[in-house]
Amino acid sequence: MNISIIGGGAWGTTLAQVLSDNGNDVLIRDINEEFIKKINETHKHPYFEGVIPSNxxxxxxxxxxxxxSDVIVLCVPTKVMRMVLHEINTLITNKKLFVNVSKGIEPSTSFRVSQIVAEEINPLYLEGYVALSGPSHAEEVILRKVTSLVAASTDEALAIKVQHIFSNDKYIRVYTSDDVIGVECGGSMKNAIAIVSGVASGMGLGENARAFLITRGIKEIIAITQALGGKMETVYGLSGIGDLIVTASSMNSRNFQCGLKIGQGMSVSEAEGKVVQSVEGIRAIEAGYEIGKKYKIDLPIINAAYEVVKGNLNAKEALEGLLKRSLKTEKYW
Ligand SMILES: NC(=O)c1ccc[n+]([C@@H]2O[C@H](COP(=O)([O-])OP(=O)(O)OC[C@H]3O[C@@H](n4cnc5c(N)ncnc54)[C@H](O)[C@@H]3O)[C@@H](O)[C@H]2O)c1
Structure with a gap:
């Protein structure tokens, strides 16, 4: 089958290789002329050493x-997602299946990508929507290292279709889910907690502190997911805790790296500038803060991270604020 990918950065190119390995021809759309030329002329991508398949x-x-293709994989940074979908809607002429692999929530609206798709794409041209997410560093998948994902849709047949398109019995195993909200919330908010985890490391705090912030961060991801209508058990799965395990303590994670630099004293814009590829976690912190305000939920870690991101507190002051909170019983639901 033919498959189109919108956004040919690290993850888009990696998924193109997965899809090619699975017997598909792939066309990537990107706005970076250097990437396009390199892929077409040398079958390489500037982010990776090896050669990618010639189809x-x-x-x-x-x-x-x-x-x-009638299968469109969305893989642009979520800050340009609405603009890209708007452009797609002006050009689209027949029904397409949209598979979103980008991870983020729009801070100004608290919208997940499924909601932006529903708002921007004429329903006449929308065959359906599947969110594909999970613990998956592009750096490992491009080397065909074993990886699992979850394909979530309100339409079970479409989730199964995407499961089969992306799975193979060599290195990729895709599960299905009916909880689009839960999968989208987990995939987005784990980036916020990965930044916090990086900040803690950058400040020189130990493993205990990181485990504390990650575990209590999971409670905040659950609260956000439930406020938006998702299920707690989805957060326990691949797209939630699974992705958090991979993101919150790995130098392969650009969100962790960005947090690390903030914890070492860099400003947020300096830290973001040091990471070559998109860092979704800063916007996820902003989105989490807005959701907390809107739904009146207590998100002490995300709120503290928000104050750091906005330059109102430094990381040390934010940590002191967290430690001075009144003592509590440990409850997760
Ligand atoms: N890198 C990973 O390991 C990984 C894994 C899973 C999910 N993701 C998610 O995938 C999304 C993309 O991440 P990435 O790592 O590929 O980022 P990236 O920065 O490597 O790539 C983004 C690409 O989008 C392109 N782009 C920007 N505007 C565009 C437009 N208008 N039309 C077409 N292309 C456009 C850029 O030129 C760039 O090539 C993010 O939401 C990220 O969270 C990444």
Missing amino acids: IKATNSLNEALAF
């Missing part, structure tokens, strides 16, 4: 990408 092509034409 992966790239283009800067959105029209071409839409004409190529």
Whole structure:
């Protein structure tokens, strides 16, 4: 089958290789001419050492990408997602299945990508929506290291279709879920907690402190997920705790790296600038803060991270604030 990927950075290119390994032809749409030229002329990508399969092509034409396939994989940073979908809606002429692999919530609206798709794409052209998420560093998947994901949709048949498109019996195993909200919330908010974990490491705090912030961070991810209508048990799965395990303590995670630099004293913009690829966690912190305010939920770690991101507190002051809170019983629901 033909498959189009919108966004040919680290993850888009890696998934293109998965899809090619699974017998599909892939067309990537990106706006970076250097990436396009390198993929088409040398079958390489600037972010990776090796060669990618030759049936992966790239283009800067959105029209071409839409004409190529009825399965559209969305893999752009979520800050440009609405703009990209708006552009797609002006060009689309037949029904497409949208598979979103980007991880983020729009801070100004608290919208998940499924909601942005529903708002921007004419329902006449929307076959359906699947969120594909889980613990998956591109750096490992590009080397075909064993990885599992979850495909979530309110339409079970579409979740199963995506499960089969992306799975193989060599290195990728995809599960299905009916909890789109839970999968999208876990995938987005784990980036916020990964930044916090990085900040703790950057400040020179120990493993105990990181375990404290990650574990209590899970409670906040659950609270956000439930406030938006998702299920707590989804947070316990691949897209929640699974992705948090992989993100919150690995130098392969650009969110962890960004937090590390903030903890070492860099400003947020300096730290973001040091990480080459997209850092979704800063916007996730902003989105989490807004959701907490809107739904009146107690999110002490995310709120403290928000004050650091906005420059109102430094990391040390934010930590002192957390430790001075009144003592509590440990409760997760
Ligand atoms: N890298 C990973 O390991 C990984 C794994 C799972 C999910 N994700 C998620 O995937 C998303 C993308 O991450 P990434 O690592 O590929 O980021 P990246 O920064 O490597 O790539 C983003 C790509 O989008 C392109 N782009 C920007 N605007 C565009 C537009 N208007 N049209 C087409 N392309 C455009 C950029 O040129 C770039 O190539 C993020 O939400 C991230 O959280 C990443």
